[in-house]
Amino acid sequence: MLIAQAVLETSDTADFSLWPVADLPPYRFMALSGRMSSLEVGSALTVLTDHNARGG
Numbered sequence: 001m002l003i004a005q006a007v008l009e010t011s012d013t014a015d016f017s018l019w020p021v022a023d024l025p026p027y028r029f030m031a032l033s034g035r036m037s038s039l040e041v042g043s044a045l046t047v048l049t050d051h052n053a054r055g056g
Contacts, residue, residue: 006032008047021046 012026022039024030032044 008032008044010043011047011050013043013046016046019045 007029010024010026010028010030013021013024019042020039021042022037024040024043030040030044030047036044
């Protein structure tokens with residue numbers, strides 16, 4: 001059986017302070033799921049907003 005899972009590549013959040021984020025190592029894959037903590041969700045939003053701000 002093939003299972004597909006959405007992932008994001010984590011970024012360096014050491015200097016990020018707009019909202020709480022998890023202390024994750026940068027440049028690793030983070031699986032998206034309904035079991036993520038609120039800090040992991042903050043990290044995912046950080047990655048998505050940074051990607052969107054760069055235009056692609």
